[in-house]
Amino acid sequence: MMIPLESFHLAEPVLAYLDPGTGSIILQAVVGIVLGAVFAIRMFWSRICMTVSGIFGKGGMEKDGEDETEHSG
Amino acid sequence: MxxxxxxxxxxxxxxxxxxxxxxxxxxxxxxxxxxxxxxxxxxxxxxxxxxxxxxxxxxxxxxxxxxxxxxxxxxxxxxxxxERVPFISYPYEWSFSQLKDAALLTLQIQRLAMEHDMSLKDCSAYNIQFLEGRPVLIDTLSLERYEEGKPWVAYRQFCQHFLAPLALMSYQDVRLSQLLRVYIDGVPLDLASKLLPSRTKWKFSLLTHLHLHAGSQKRHADDAATGKSAKARDAKISKFRLTALVDNLQSTVRKLEWKPAGTEWGDYYADTNYDDQSMAKKQELVARLAAKAKPQSVWDLGANNGHFSRIAAEAAGVAAVAFDIDPVAVEKNYRQIQSDQRKDILPLVLDLTNPSPSLGWHHRERDSLAERGPADLVMGLALIHHLAISNNLPFDHLARFFHDVGKSVILEFVPKSDSQVRKLLATREDIFPDYHEEGFEASFGQWFEIEERISIEGSERTLYFLRRKD
Structure with missing residues (x-):
């Protein structure tokens, strides 16, 4: 089995060249908890929808995801 | 070094x-x-x-x-x-949708990066450029290895460079994009929070990413001095939560919209001062002169919705930059380019009477308009009267400017008898005794060879083809 050489590098504390800002980090961690929960519910709900549409064979229900390649034009 | x-x-x-x-x-x-x-x-x-x-x-x-x-x-x-980008443009020159597309591209890259255990270490809007009609990341070194649990270091910068100006343009006034010209590292969040209307506090995403974010920055501003910041640096955010954060930013940006009040896109700028026949003649002349110049680069100054930029770009077989002072015209032009999937037009917002200056450290981080030139061909159609009469610019000053920015120039002279000029003079004293073709030729003749002077049939206007004297 091939193990990539990079796997042996220990995760070292890399300081960013940008100052991420203490307030921004704290907010990010707090907001991440809320948004993570919402995201989990959305994914769970989307799976239920897909399962239901699979059972009833409708196939017409849209996947609850968004096209990431779109441009607003 | x-x-x-x-x-x-x-x-x-x-x-x-x-x-x-x-x-x-x-x-x-x-x-x-x-x-x-x-x-x-x-x-x-x-x-x-x-x-x-x-x-x-x-x-x-x-x-x-x-x-x-x-x-x-x-x-x-x-x-x-x-790969080289033919014309470097800056966020304060972009229309609303250009900045929005640049923001969505940045977030899309961050999502893909995380799937590959990498992450954007900065989110500068200056790292995005328009290439062949679409935004693209130009800073290959912006991507770093992602470490599980590490917060996104570029989150603050994304909010300052993209989310804050977009929200201000969408909810307050599209001209607030010009704040990016003052603040080179993006709009400070406390300022954005003050300028945004209170109703944005009822939108969860704008409340958190902008208003609460600004509050959090203020609250923790002195943490470095008290040693609390080191503790914050140890804060962890799981990959799942970080993905949720980026996903939320994506949907927040997608929902931001802007359109000029009371105007439908299709109706805007339908008027011209030409009948069908003289318009056809002008188009034919512009195409012929643009091909004659054999340019590698074309700037259309006062391009409006880019109609003649397209004609020149097609005739010369090169890309054209279409500048206009009106963010509505530029937005419309950009939307049309996206819908036509054109690669050869770059629309930009520019006030010619106060063009983009050189900015940043040592005045050398962002180039002025002139420093990005000269272009092989510069066009100024239905433009001169706005500069000479509305802005009191003598022809000598105009000639010198065009000499600085263009090797060949197509200029349209609009006489005082033209209804558009009459409109400009209706509410003010005529202090322009030299505003006539002879005055125009005397000034431009000092800096250019006047190669062609063509009356546009069915109008009172004249088209000039000028070559720079070196």
Whole structure:
């Protein structure tokens, strides 16, 4: 089995060249908890929808995801 | 750091990131990648890795490996030659949708990067450029290895460079994009929070990413002095939560819209001062003169919705930059280009009476309009009377400006008897005794060879083809 050489590098504390800002980090961690929960519910709900549409064979229900390649034009 | 040789030139905008820098050698653009970035670069360039994915989706500029001829050999790991962007533009020159597309591209790259265990270490809007009609990331070294649990270091910068100006343009006034010209590292969040209407506090995403974010910055501003910031740096955010955060930013940006009050896109700028026949004649003349100039670069100043920029670009077989002072015209032009999937037009917002200056450290981080020229061909159609009469600019000043920015120039002279000029003079004293063709030719003749002077049939206007005297 091939193990990539990079796997042996220990995760070292890399300081960013940008100052991420203490307030921004704290907010990010707090907001991440809320948004993570919402995201989990959305994914769970989307799976239920897909399962239901699979059972009833409708196939017409849209996947609850968004096209990431779109441009607003 | 050694000094560059005369044949080499380090780009003055490329100094912040120790991972590497851009330089020119004999007119070719290179990027030195430093030893400190080696492992990140190797992760990025893995076969079927992130670089391949981003380049195949046209989200990142392609690069070629170049000989390892370092400008700074002590630091160097490798050298790459990135694809060149023909015209560098800046966020304060973009319309609403251009900034929005640049924001969505940045977030899309961050999502893809995280799938490849990488992350954007900065989110500068200046790292995005428009290439062949679409936004693209030009800073290959912006991507670093992602470490599980590490917060997104570029979150603050994304909010300042993209989310804050977009929200201000959408909810307050589209002209607030010009704040980016004042604040080179994006709109400060406390300022954005003050300027945004209170109703934005009822939108969860704008409340958190902008208003609460600004409050959090203020609350923790002195933490470094009290030693609390080190503790915050240990804060963890799981990959799942970080993905949720980026996903939320994506849907927040997508929902931001702007359109001018009371106007439908289709109705805007339908009026012209030409009947069908004289319009056809003008189009034919512009196409012929643009082809005659054999340009590699075309600037259309006062391009409105870009109608003549398209004609010139097609006739000359090159890309054209279509500048206009009106953000509505530029927005409409950009939307049309997206819908037509055109690659040869770059619409930009520009006030010619106060064009983009050189900005940033040592005045050298962002180039002024003139420093990005001269263009091989500059067009000024139905423009001169706005500058000469509305802005009191003498022809001598105009001639000197066009001489600075264009090697060949197509200019339309609009006489005082024209209804558009009469309109401009209706509410003010006529203090322009030299505003006539003879005055125009006397001034421009000092700086240009007047190669052609053509009356546009069915109108009172004249089209000039000028070549710069060197």
């Amino acid at each position: 050694r000094r560059s040789t005369p044949a080499e030139r380090r780009l003055p905008s490329s100094f912040r990131d120790p991972s590497g820098f851009l330089f020119q050698r004999d007119g070719t653009l290179f990027r030195q990648v430093n030893e400190v970035y080696r492992e990140d670069f190797q992760r990025l360039m893995r076969p079927d890795g992130l670089y391949d994915r981003l380049v195949s989706d046209r989200l990142l500029v392609r690069h070629e490996e170049a000989p390892k001829e370092f400008v700074d050999p002590e630091l160097g790991f490798t050298v790459i030659a990135p």
